[in-house]
Amino acid sequence: MASCKLPLTLAIDLVGVASRDGSWRLRPYEQRLFDVAAQSLDDEYEAILARQFRRWFHIQRILDDRMNDIYFYFPERVEKLDLPPDYRLAMLRLKNGRRRVDVSVETYEGLVRALRFSRPPKLVVSGDFAISVLARGGRNDDRMARAIVFEEHGDDPDLDR
Numbered sequence: 001m002a003s004c005k006l007p008l009t010l011a012i013d014l015v016g017v018a019s020r021d022g023s024w025r026l027r028p029y030e031q032r033l034f035d036v037a038a039q040s041l042d043d044e045y046e047a048i049l050a051r052q053f054r055r056w057f058h059i060q061r062i063l064d065d066r067m068n069d070i071y072f073y074f075p076e077r078v079e080k081l082d083l084p085p086d087y088r089l090a091m092l093r094l095k096n097g098r099r100r101v102d103v104s105v106e107t108y109e110g111l112v113r114a115l116r117f118s119r120p121p122k123l124v125v126s127g128d129f130a131i132s133v134l135a136r137g138g139r140n141d142d143r144m145a146r147a148i149v150f151e152e153h154g155d156d157p158d159l160d161r
Helices: 003-017 028-040 043-053 142-151
Strands: 057-062 068-071 090-097 099-108 111-117 130-136
Touching: 028 043, 028 090, 028 099, 028 111, 043 099, 043 111, 111 142
Parallel strands: none
Antiparallel strands: 057 068, 068 111, 090 099, 090 130, 099 111
16 A cells, blocks of 8 residues: 555655645755754754755645645654654744744654744745744644634634644
């Protein structure tokens, strides 16, 4: 069954890459956000995180790049961080002139997993931007993802609970 799943997954990801909703590489600003968030980790965990980024993954970007999710093709072979299952590395604020956007840098079950932006990041990250750390550590907070879904679709985000 697993041998049949990989070609299908790759085909779906290829459609995402062609439509610009995904890629097999992080954008430079995305890597910079993960690097800043990883600064709170000890050296061993920073090294594990760096090794995770050398593995084969696909990043899906949806809702105007507000929700960016990383999916590893062989997660069972990826070295994991010994962190709580839904650990947030950091909450960051990006500023470019008067524009700003907040981003949650998240892990899930020991793997780097997501960037959740409070609004579309394109105007902020299109030029030089500063990063300030609002919080380090903590739990992933699905309120930002639910708010994004509510803004985009008008659905009650509490219905999924």
